[in-house]
Amino acid sequence: MLSAVERKIEQFVADLNDKHVSSLYMKLPKGKRLRAKLILKIAGTGLSVVKTAAIVEMIHAASLLHDDVIDDAHTRRSKPSLNAIYGNKTAIMLGDILYSKGFFELNNISADVAKIISNAVTQLSLGELKDVSLSQVFNDNKEIYLEMIYQKTASLIEASAGAAALLAGKPKEIYMIYGRNLGLAFQMIDDLLDITSDSTTLGKPALHDFAEGKTTLPYIYLYEALDEQSKQKLRSLHGRMLNAKEQTWILEQMQQHLIVEKSYLEAKKLIEEAIELMEQQGEKALSGIAKEMIERDF
């Protein structure tokens, strides 16, 4: 039924009656459509459900367009990003067009669904801004990191699950916890991959996040574990290009203090809670999605 969602997005874009925008949209990568999948699994395949899934994916695509401008990203899913090919101006405006068309269409669903989704967009924008601000400093506060990734990544997944539950007449709060945990774990694992997976060019982890000033969970845990002198050293490496020796030092410290394991367990705990909630509801497909996430390659 994901194809029905794709067709609905194409129809929404065609409604705009602007050839330039249609051709730009066709060039965007489709992605995994995780949010649409969750919505369909929770609420079935009625017209309102398909529309809601299409709206959420349009909104997600808009947020990625702006995210890539914010991060000066030149690739998205291993292909050149839209801002890299057509410039930031086009990416910003296409984002605004997809956002506003999404909000317009939400008014054809229900005020409750519209509120839950539009609130999530505010949260994700607040989260993006916080992500940028936090990267200016060495953030060693886990609560602040968790709030930021909740806003930036988990809020729209939580809202997708909540909106779908509303449409299906299922208990909203339970599904929102499921979505929230899934989103938090997804971001934590994404942050871990920056430390554990080899970059194709160097054959070793890139540690991009730390160079960009982002102290993700593993860095916060590492900082907590280090003695005073090493703490200072880690701070001195923050937010700049690292040479091979400096990268190796960080990776060795992480190994020594079992930081990857500790961070992974934190994500796993969230996923296990999500799985349990869904199994209590008899939602096999949804617990399956959660299981797949923790089994991502890293």
Place this chain on the structure above:
Amino acid sequence: MLSAVERKIEQFVADLNDKHVSSLYMKLPKGKRLRAKLILKIAGTGLSVVKTAAIVEMIHAASLLHDDVIDDAHTRRSKPSLNAIYGNKTAIMLGDILYSKGFFELNNISADVAKIISNAVTQLSLGELKDVSLSQVFNDNKEIYLEMIYQKTASLIEASAGAAALLAGKPKEIYMIYGRNLGLAFQMIDDLLDITSDSTTLGKPALHDFAEGKTTLPYIYLYEALDEQSKQKLRSLHGRMLNAKEQTWILEQMQQHLIVEKSYLEAKKLIEEAIELMEQQGEKALSGIAKEMIERDF
């Protein structure tokens, strides 16, 4: 009653519970609040009306934040623009935050009001994108120019008037024509000011628009009036920095062919229609706003 609108916007921003965002919002220029004024004049000062006016001004502020990034503008109302001080990233995200909070709050008004406003945001984003694309070529098509300024500038003013009429139980279509004409005339006059008003540093008109590739109405009319050889010359000057001699040539040609007068009359005709519609409705204050617009200094 504009102060009630200001307080409502401040409350909406405070709802976000983010000190950084509150402090950024405080630094934005307030502007003339034209859209809020129209809404209050049409629909009175009930809570839904004040909320709608506040939402529209938040949305307008968001569009200006993105507009300044798109245009690489370093000033806004003679002060450094937010993107100039805090960077494009902050300006893009603050725009997204204000947009989404605005859309969220629209759900507390009515679905009809929410649709009319969110549709206008799509139109203005489509218009901005068209403005950028059109500046890549020498556009000599008046219809395309009019469609672009309708989308970019008139659509949100039209929607503000329409939403207010809905709230007040007044005939929506008449008020929307009024708003549309006001918006078109506003943009036409703004485009004329780039040609008629002396820039403070040079003591003569800047002709920024043409240098940026924008062939506004006066350039389209001038092009129509010129002979083949001068047409080619005008094309050759398009989209680049002009020296004093080139600027003077353009201004002389405009004078010779009475282009400013012709363009001004086009704006005036729209305003006169707007005034007449409002006088038929007994809306003195609204016809007054239209009159003021055509008497802008230029």
